[in-house]
Amino acid sequence: xxxxxxxxxxxxxxxxxxxxxxxxxxxxxxxxxxxxxxxxxxxxxxxxxxxxxxxxxxxxxxxxxxxxxxxxxxxxxxxxxxxxxxxxxxxxxxxxxxxxxxxxxxxxxxxxxxxxxxxxxxxxxxxxxxxxxxxxxxxxxxxxxxxxxxxxxxxxxxxxxxxxxxxxxxxxxxxxxxxxxxxxxxxxxxxxxxxxxxxxxxxxxxxxxxxxxxxxxxxxxxxxxxxxxxxxxxxxxxxxxxxxxxxxxxxxxxxxxxxxxxxxxxxxxxxxxxxxxxxxxxxxxxxxxxxxxxxxxxxxxxxxxxxxxxxxxxxxxxxxxxxxxxxxxxxxxxxxxxxxxxxxxxxxxxxxxxxxxxxx
Amino acid sequence: xxxxxxxxxxxxxxxxxxxxxxxxxxxxxxxxxxxxxxxxxxxxxxxxxxxxxxxxxxxxxxxxxxxxxxxxxxxxxxxxxxxxxxxxxxxxxxxxxxxxxxxxxxxxxxxxxxxxxxxxxxxxxxxxxxxxxxxxxxxxxxxxxxxxxxxxxxxxxxxx
Numbered sequence: 001x002x003x004x005x006x007x008x009x010x011x012x013x014x015x016x017x018x019x020x021x022x023x024x025x026x027x028x029x030x031x032x033x034x035x036x037x038x039x040x041x042x043x044x045x046x047x048x049x050x051x052x053x054x055x056x057x058x059x060x061x062x063x064x065x066x067x068x069x070x071x072x073x074x075x076x077x078x079x080x081x082x083x084x085x086x087x088x089x090x091x092x093x094x095x096x097x098x099x100x101x102x103x104x105x106x107x108x109x110x111x112x113x114x115x116x117x118x119x120x121x122x123x124x125x126x127x128x129x130x131x132x133x134x135x136x137x138x139x140x141x142x143x144x145x146x147x148x149x150x151x152x153x154x155x156x157x158x159x160x161x162x163x164x165x166x167x168x169x170x171x172x173x174x175x176x177x178x179x180x181x182x183x184x185x186x187x188x189x190x191x192x193x194x195x196x197x198x199x200x201x202x203x204x205x206x207x208x209x210x211x212x213x214x215x216x217x218x219x220x221x222x223x224x225x226x227x228x229x230x231x232x233x234x235x236x237x238x239x240x241x242x243x244x245x246x247x248x249x250x251x252x253x254x255x256x257x258x259x260x261x262x263x264x265x266x267x268x269x270x271x272x273x274x275x276x277x278x279x280x281x282x283x284x285x286x287x288x289x290x291x292x293x294x295x296x297x298x299x300x301x302x303x304x305x306x307x308x309x310x311x312x313x314x315x316x317x318x319x320x321x322x323x324x325x326x327x328x329x330x331x332x333x334x335x336x337x338x339x340x341x342x343x344x345x346x347x348x349x350x351x352x353x354x355x356x357x358x359x360x
Numbered sequence: 361x362x363x364x365x366x367x368x369x370x371x372x373x374x375x376x377x378x379x380x381x382x383x384x385x386x387x388x389x390x391x392x393x394x395x396x397x398x399x400x401x402x403x404x405x406x407x408x409x410x411x412x413x414x415x416x417x418x419x420x421x422x423x424x425x426x427x428x429x430x431x432x433x434x435x436x437x438x439x440x441x442x443x444x445x446x447x448x449x450x451x452x453x454x455x456x457x458x459x460x461x462x463x464x465x466x467x468x469x470x471x472x473x474x475x476x477x478x479x480x481x482x483x484x485x486x487x488x489x490x491x492x493x494x495x496x497x498x499x500x501x502x503x504x505x506x507x508x509x510x511x512x513x514x515x516x517x518x519x520x
Contacts, residue, residue, distance in 0.1 A: 058405060080408040082401035 024211075028234035031217040038107035039215055039238075040245045041100050047246040048097035049203070051253065052135075055090040056192070063142070065188035067181040070267040073143040077264050088257040094136055096253060098283045101129050109341050112334070113216035114322040121213065124206040126319050131199045136281065138191040144184050149268035150278050152179050152187075158291075161304035178270060219330055279359050286348045287311060289355035318344065417441040420519045427515035435471040440517065444468050445506065446478070447515060448489055455508045457517045458492045463501040478503070 013019050030039060062080060064072040076083035105125060108114060114122035141152045156179070160170035175182030221229060232238055265275075280288045294310070295303040317324075317340070325337035419441040427447060430436050436447040437460065444460040448471050460468050467482035471489055478487040485497035492503035509516040 058402065061406065079412075081404035081411070083405055083408070085401055086405055 025235040026233070028211070028214070029231040030215050030234050030238040031221060032230040032232050033217060033221045035107070035111060035218055035221075038103070038111065040242065041104035041107060042210070043242045044100045044245055044249050045097055045104055046203075046207075047249055048093050048100060048253070051093045051250075052090065052097060053196075055086050055093065058086050059090055060192065063188075065142070066185045069142060069181065069184045069188075070144040073145075073264060084261050085257060088260075088262040089253060090139075091262040092257045092260075093253055094139065095281070095283070096249070096256075098132060098136060100249075101132060102283075105129060106341070106345060108216075109321070110338070111216060111218040112325065112337075113218075115216075115326060115328065116322075118209070118213050118216055119322040121206060121209045122322050123319065124202055124209065128199065128202055128206060131195055131202070133283065135191065135195050135199070136283065138187040138195070140281065141179070141184055141187045142191065143264060144181075144268050145265035146268055146272065146275055147265050147278065149179055149270075150274050151280060152183065154288075155280070155284070158308070161301070161308055163305060179268075180270070219328070219334075222328070277359050279355065282352065282356075285355040286351040289351040289358075290347075293351070293354075314344075413442040417443075422517045423514055424517065425514040428510050428512065430515075433473050435473070438517075440506065445517070446471055447508070447517065450490070454490065455510055455515065456490055457506040457508045457515075458503045459506075460503075462499060463494065463503065464497075464499045469503070 009018070030036070059076065062072055062076050062083070063069070073087070076087055078084070108122065108125070137152075137155055141148045156170045156173055159173065160166045162169065171177060173183075173186075174180070175186050217229070266272075279285065290311075291304070291307045294307045297303065298306050321337055321340070325333050327333070422438065422440050422445075424436065424438055424447065427436055430447065430449045432449050432453060433451045434449060436449075438445055438447060440459065445457060446460045446469070447455070447457045449455055451473075460470075462469050462480040462482065462485055464480065464483055464485050467480050469478050469480045469485070469487065471477075472479050476489060477495070478489050478492075479485070480487075480497070480499070483498050485499040486495045487493060487499065487503050488495055492505050494500070494502050505520055506517045507520045509518075
């Protein structure tokens, strides 16, 4: 470094503490073992979220919420150059992001990375997944075509089934007794202002925790004596691999977005019947199917309420797992948590498959 | 590049330098191509309204339906392509049409029948309402006139 550069560096360093950051980056390492592959999925989720922000802002340039929503999405898709591609990338990236968050979550779960001191990482991650699914749900309505109309109509039946207050909550979300331009207007506010305002600080917290505690190694690796545990420097080694995974994700995303462009259906018509074969997005398929199956066993309102109770219980147990399976020793509780995870995966996969199988 | 200081000096033209340089050049080129492939659709997407406006400017003739009914001493504002224009029916029966974009800083000018002038409110430019000539104030150039043809169904305005 020349003296001039050194002077500039020192000037900035004195004020921002760059050398502390550099020292931190030098010492940060990532454990290397057979399951190291799963460490990429948090980064992939982050990358896809950045793609969402970027393509979202581009869509915002032409999107008009309210009564003109459909017309503006039609314009984006068919009039503006490459508008179809940007919209398609936004929709595909949303799906891929949910997918990679789920992979990330299950890998954390089975590596037991939620144990002390990483409980807050698990909790904030679950909150991020929850918000991401609300992002998905609210964004789905914005084109106001037939599919988004019915998806929102059906989706809001779930809060509506909560005893006593459900109907009031659903009306508040819809802005009236039925899905209309008032709904798209408030979902828009939710999608581009409220949710990002909650999501971003939470994401910052989540990432800060990762820096603070580092990557968790699975129990089998943690049990090894320190000299047998391998690691690699985060910077630049792991960082380069992270970037390579981001490039790979971008290739997958752009291929999907351009080969299978997201469609735009007919404009919604409050009087038209639901189209044949209508079904929720794949990440809502499992709860949708579970409610349907439960409805066969327990018809009517009893089934709805039982369904909501079961969901709430299942999700609560899942979220609270760090406080149940909290010790390093692989005892009874660790095994129970493991089986609980396997049951959750099998349940999600089978109900999703049944859901798609029974679309007619 | 401190990690290379202990390496033996590499003779220029040797295989190692060439491979490394070739790799860096190829990687840089690939990176540029990648960035361009991403930036091009985004640029075109954002430039769409501008391109549509340019297509609209290519218009050479506008048909103003029922504009022949415009009373003498009044004005009709209309869009010629992408920009505003004036159609004036003067008291003496003459029909005059010209662009309404001030040649000074692009504000939209207005016809003032009582003063018999075209005035730009932004910086006080004044034009002749028959010839479009810049009379006073900052405008550097006259307003461009259009050709006007009046018939029973309307008024056709075309580029002169």
